[in-house]
Amino acid sequence: MQHSPAAEAAGTARATEPAEPVLPSRPLPCDSGLHTAYDTALLDLDGVVYAGGEAVPHAVDSLAAARESGLRLAYVTNNAARTPQTVAAHLTRLGVPAAAEEVITSAQAVARLIAEQVPRGARVLAVGADGLRVALEERGLTVVETADEEPAAVVQGYGGPAMEWGRLIEAAIAVQRGVPWFASNTDLTIPSGRGIAPGNGSAVEVVRIATRWLRTPPEPQVAGKPLPPMHRESILRTGARRPLVVGDRLDTDIEGAHAGRVDSLLVLTGVTDAAQLLAARPVHRPTYVARDLRSLLESQPEVTGDADSGFGCRGWLAHAGADQLTLEGDGDPVDGLRALCGAAWSAAGECRLDTENALARLGF
Structure with missing residues (x-):
């Protein structure tokens, strides 16, 4: 393929x-x-x-x-929170013209995964934002709010800072009742303008903790990268x-x-x-x-050599010693990093190499 x-x-x-x-x-x-x-x-x-x-x-x-x-x-x-239309509009505002059809989200991936396992029109308890709801509805699934509405599946996607704690309670109750459990992704953290924030994986962990007392603790089917x-x-x-x-x-x-x-x-x-x-x-x-x-x-340069002679890339030559990487030469720092990758990856598993000096020479 x-x-x-x-x-x-x-x-x-x-x-x-x-x-x-x-x-x-x-x-x-x-x-x-x-x-x-x-x-x-x-x-x-x-x-x-x-x-x-x-x-x-x-x-x-x-x-x-x-x-x-x-x-x-x-x-x-x-990120399952935003719809493809919203993402495409954001990209277009930044100067990267994009259509909704060019955006693929983990919400779409998990919606397909669920639709392949439940009847069309089945109820799905969705814990997330608009991106998840829209993706489920596009697959012909019916979004419900509580565990008491007899959902055929429960799915978690990133809900953003406004997500209510009660939504996690409903998910945990449904999973405890044996409802098949899905997650758009399990990234524990996400970047934000103010620092690192909890991601959907953190919310999945909340439900896991609340259901781990079961004889056979459940695990979600995960769709995302x-x-x-x-x-x-x-x-x-x-x-x-x-x-x-x-x-x-x-x-x-x-x-x-x-x-x-x-x-x-x-x-x-x-x-x-x-x-x-x-x-x-x-x-x-x-x-x-x-x-x-x-x-x-751009073309991508070749990394030549081996563990004995060292790994070269354009003007750089890298060696993996007993406990550290060494680098000599000059040129584009990224070429030096490529040479270091050859040396470090060839020595992987043999020791923990000290990379600080070599990377400092490249400005990384």
Whole structure:
């Protein structure tokens, strides 16, 4: 179903449905610009396109140029609170023209998951905001407010700061009664303009705590990134054949790309910093690494070498020693970071490497 230009460049072309995803041991090269190697960019929003409600530097111009070149853009978010129409309007105000059809939310993914398991028109106790309610109704499901209305399913999605505690009580009672339990996503936290706030995963934990006394404690079926239902929803809605996942989080965006067996680009404009990238587990390692969305229009350099000779990228050479990473050379700091990724990922599991000095030299 999906094709991986990066895997092909690395000599490991993927079959239509490979048994296992290809896990990179270094950032991979792409001789052409990413906008020509892929047909659709599946872009995360917060930390990639905008931050605190405002556009990330270079995002507006880069996305406009990528679209003009023929790359299709789709915006994939775990936030179930807002409708696609609201998200598209926000993007358009920022200077990134978008249609509702180009926005895929975890609310849509979980609504499809529920609709596949209950009859059309079934009652669903929804604990969340408008985005979740609209997605359920679009699937022909009937939204109800309480556990006493005999729902066929209960679903939680991020409800925003105005969500009432009573909604969680209704969800907990329904789950205690054996009603199938769903969640749009389980992100414990979300970024806000004032700091880190509790996410939908925190609300899911409240219901879990309230039901853990049961003989068999229930677990929700989760749709959002990094799990397959979200990637499936993105592919079904976009029709992408050569998608590239673009994100700023290792445990949602990048892991989700691995779960979907497609390539990924990590941009350093969001929550993941350079030290976290170097320490990434195999399923959290992106195909490509870049500073920001300008990389969609650029080729990706090759990281050469091995553990013995060191890992080079353009003017940089990185080695993994007994207990630390070392770096020599000069040039673009992101190229130095790519070389460090090769060295750190090759040594992963052998020791905990000290990365502070090497990263300080790059300004990270």
